Amino acid sequence: METRKLGRTGIEVSRLGLGLAEVYRQELRGKETTGAAQVLNFALDVGINFLDTAACYASTEELIGSAVSHRRDEFFLASKCGHAVDTEGEPWTSKVIAESVDRSLRRLKTDYLDLLQLHSCDLETLKRGESIEAVIRAREEGKTRFIGYSGDNEAALWAVRSGLFDTLQTSFNLVDQNARKELLGIAHAKEMGIIIKRPLGNGVWGKASSPYTYADDYFRRAQILKESGPIYGAPEDPILLAMGFLFAHDEVSTAIVGTHNPNHLRANVEMLENELPILPGVVKELHRRFDAVGEGWPGIG
Numbered sequence: 013m014e015t016r017k018l019g020r021t022g023i024e025v026s027r028l029g030l031g032l033a034e035v036y037r038q039e040l041r042g043k044e045t046t047g048a049a050q051v052l053n054f055a056l057d058v059g060i061n062f063l064d065t066a067a068c069y070a071s072t073e074e075l076i077g078s079a080v081s082h083r084r085d086e087f088f089l090a091s092k093c094g095h096a097v098d099t100e101g102e103p104w105t106s107k108v109i110a111e112s113v114d115r116s117l118r119r120l121k122t123d124y125l126d127l128l129q130l131h132s133c134d135l136e137t138l139k140r141g142e143s144i145e146a147v148i149r150a151r152e153e154g155k156t157r158f159i160g161y162s163g164d165n166e167a168a169l170w171a172v173r174s175g176l177f178d179t180l181q182t183s184f185n186l187v188d189q190n191a192r193k194e195l196l197g198i199a200h201a202k203e204m205g206i207i208i209k210r211p212l213g214n215g216v217w218g219k220a221s222s223p224y225t226y227a228d229d230y231f232r233r234a235q236i237l238k239e240s241g242p243i244y245g246a247p248e249d250p251i252l253l254a255m256g257f258l259f260a261h262d263e264v265s266t267a268i269v270g271t272h273n274p275n276h277l278r279a280n281v282e283m284l285e286n287e288l289p290i291l292p293g294v295v296k297e298l299h300r301r302f303d304a305v306g307e308g309w310p311g312i313g
Contacts, residue, residue: 013026013027013028013058013059013060013061013281013284013285014026014027014284014285015027015061016264016265016266017205017265018062018088018179018205018207018265018266019178019179019199019203019204019205019206019265020178020203020204020205021127021157021158021178021179021205023088023126023205025061025062025088025205025265025266026059026060026061026062026266027259027264027265027266027267027284028060028266028267028269028280028281028284029060029062029063029064029207029266029267029268029269030051030052030055030060030062030063030064030268030269030270030271030277031064031065031209031268031269031270032048032063032064032065032066032069032072032075032076032270033066033069033209033268033270047272047273047274048072048075048079048272049075049078049079050274051271051272051273051274051277052075052076052079052080053079053080053083054274054277054278055277056080056083056086056087058278058281060087060281061086061087061088062087062088062090062207062266062268063076063080063087063088063089063090064090064091064181064207064209064268065090065091065092065120066091066092066093066131067091067092067093067094067095067097067112067115067116067131068092068095068097068131073091073116073119073120074119074120076089076120077119077120077121077122078121081120081121081122084122088126088127089120089122089125089126089127090125090126090127090128090129090160090207091116091120091125091127091128091129092128092129092130092131092132092162093109093112093113093116093128093129093130093131093147094108094109094112094130094131094132094133094143095108095112095131097112097115098115099111099112099115103133104130104133104137104140104142104143105142105143105146106142106143106145106146106149109143109146109147109150110146110149110150113125113128113150113155113156114155117155124154124155124156124157125155125156125157126156126157126158127156127157127158127159127160127178127179128147128150128151128155128156128158128159128160129159129160129161129162129179129181130143130144130147130159130160130161130162130163130171131162131163132162132163132164132167133163133167134167135166135167135170138161138167138170138171138174139170144174144176147159148176158178158179158205159176159177159178159179160177160178160179160180160181160205160207161177161179161180161181162180162181162182162207162209163181163182164182164183164190164191164310164311164312165190165310165311168180168182168191168195168311169194169195169198172195172198172199172202172204173198175202177204178204178205179204179205179206179207179265180195180199180204180205180206180207181207181208181209181268182195182196182206182207182208182209182311183208183209183210183311183312184196184208184210184211184258184261184264184311185208185210185211185212185213185254185257185258186213186217186237186253186254186257186258186298186302187213187216187217187230187233187234187237187302188210188213188230188233188309188311188312189298189299189302189306190306190309190310190311191311192261192299195311196261196263196264197263199263200263205265205266206263206264206265206266207265207266207267207268208258208264208266208267208268209268210230210312211254211255211258211267211268211269212251212254212255212258212269213230213234213254214226214227214230214231215227215250215251215254216230216231216233216234217234217238217250217253217254218250219231219234219250229312230312233306233309236305237298237301237302237305237306240301243294243297243298244293244294244297245290245291245293245294246290246291246294246297247287247290247294249283251279251280251283252283252287252288252290253290253294255280255283255284255288256287256288256289256290256294256295257290257294257295257298259284259288259289260289260290260292260295
């Protein structure tokens, strides 16, 4: 598995990471997630060493704790905080964040996080400073090694420019390219680790209808981008196209692809290792189409 330095953290992380958001969505739909533990162990077996979850992702922290805590030295563990989950108090306050971090450590069965990220709080919350002070305090107490911000648009840009965070997690994919205009470049120049969420654009490319309600806007964007006709040289497999687009951008440290299906993860790994890169002209054409019609399309967190 190819690795990259996660910015100024100096840690080598796998180019393909594993996000637990999809397992969380499956739980919300009442679907079985029995393959999730198998996915986690398979990911570690093939060299994926970046695991990303959040305090508000239902039982996913507990899943990591039960399935792979005995392999703790094999992976870089990232979680997120800020929302009031199973605790009293206002979100983004010192109290809620401190309690959330302690709860995450218990559920994950670990003494420390490698990365603690503020979870998509807005610009006003960031500027107030209390949430930032809380994650800095967690770092000082040894509960996390590094701190980051997860989010999009103006809040993400402020977080990057502040110089306070070690990493940025943001949305970027073939139908959500807003981050390449300014955000990724500034973060890279500041030597931040860059973690991409929604790297496959919720799998909307090539679909006849939106696969999920939360993907409706991405699906609409894909339909508009495809109005110009086929892209010469583009892979027929839409997942390969999405992965090829994403990994053509050298600023990306790691991309967290979520799945609860071991076969899907195996296919993603095989694509990354055996079928990339895609033709540069395909990436350029996707840039051109987005620039022509997507001026007002913000990042979708």
